[in-house]
Amino acid sequence: MSNSKMLRWLLFALFVLAVGSTVGFVFLPRQKALAELRDELEAREQYIQQSEHLDVSIVRLENDLNAVRNYVDDRASRAPADGDLDIVFGSIAAEAKESGVVTHRFQPHAEDENESAVRRMTATLVTEGDFCQLFGFLRRMEQLPLAFWIDELQLQPAGDETDRLNCEMTLVIFADNRGNSD
Numbered sequence: 001m002s003n004s005k006m007l008r009w010l011l012f013a014l015f016v017l018a019v020g021s022t023v024g025f026v027f028l029p030r031q032k033a034l035a036e037l038r039d040e041l042e043a044r045e046q047y048i049q050q051s052e053h054l055d056v057s058i059v060r061l062e063n064d065l066n067a068v069r070n071y072v073d074d075r076a077s078r079a080p081a082d083g084d085l086d087i088v089f090g091s092i093a094a095e096a097k098e099s100g101v102v103t104h105r106f107q108p109h110a111e112d113e114n115e116s117a118v119r120r121m122t123a124t125l126v127t128e129g130d131f132c133q134l135f136g137f138l139r140r141m142e143q144l145p146l147a148f149w150i151d152e153l154q155l156q157p158a159g160d161e162t163d164r165l166n167c168e169m170t171l172v173i174f175a176d177n178r179g180n181s182d
Contacts, residue, residue, distance in 0.1 A: 092125070095140040101129035103125070107125075123171045124171075131165060148171055151169075
C-alpha cells in the first residue's frame with residue numbers, strides 16, 4: 001500500500017473515531033439530558049392541566065361557602081338575643097293561647113355555661129287541645145321569627161275524651177350568644 005492510501009485510511013479511521021467519540025461523549029449524554037427535560041416538561045404540563053380543573057373546584061367551593069355563610073347569617077338574624085328569651089317564651093305562650101290550646105306546663109331547663117356564639121336552651125311544653133288546635137299551634141310556632149326545633153313530640157289521648165289530646169314537646173331554642181362567647 002502506498003503512503004497516500006495509508007494516510008487516507010488513517011485519516012478516515014481518525015474521522016470515524018472522532019465522530020464516534022462525539023456521538024458517545026457529547027450527543028448521547030445530551031439526548032439523555034434532553035429526554036429528562038422532556039419528561040419534566042410533560043410532568044409540569046400535567047400539573048398545569050390538573051390545576052386548571054382546580055379552578056372550577058375552587059369556584060364551586062367558594063359558592064358553597066357563601067351559601068353556608070348566608071344560611072348562618074339568616075339563622076343568626078332569626079335567633080333572639082340571649083337576654084330576650086323571656087320574650088320568646090311569652091310569644092310561644094301567646095301563640096298557644098291564640099290557637100285555643102291549654103298550656104299545662106311550660107318549663108325552661110337549666111343549661112350548662114356555653115362559650116359558643118349560639119346558646120342552646122331547652123324547654124318542655126305540655127299542652128292540651130284537639131288535633132286541629134294543636135296542629136294550628138305548631139304552624140303558628142313555625143311562623144315565629146325564631147331559630148328552634150322540636151326535639152321530641154308526644155301525643156296522647158286526654159282522659160276519656162277522644163277528641164282531646166295531650167301534647168308534650170321538648171323545644172330547643174337557639175339564642176345569639178356572640179356578646180358572651182369567646
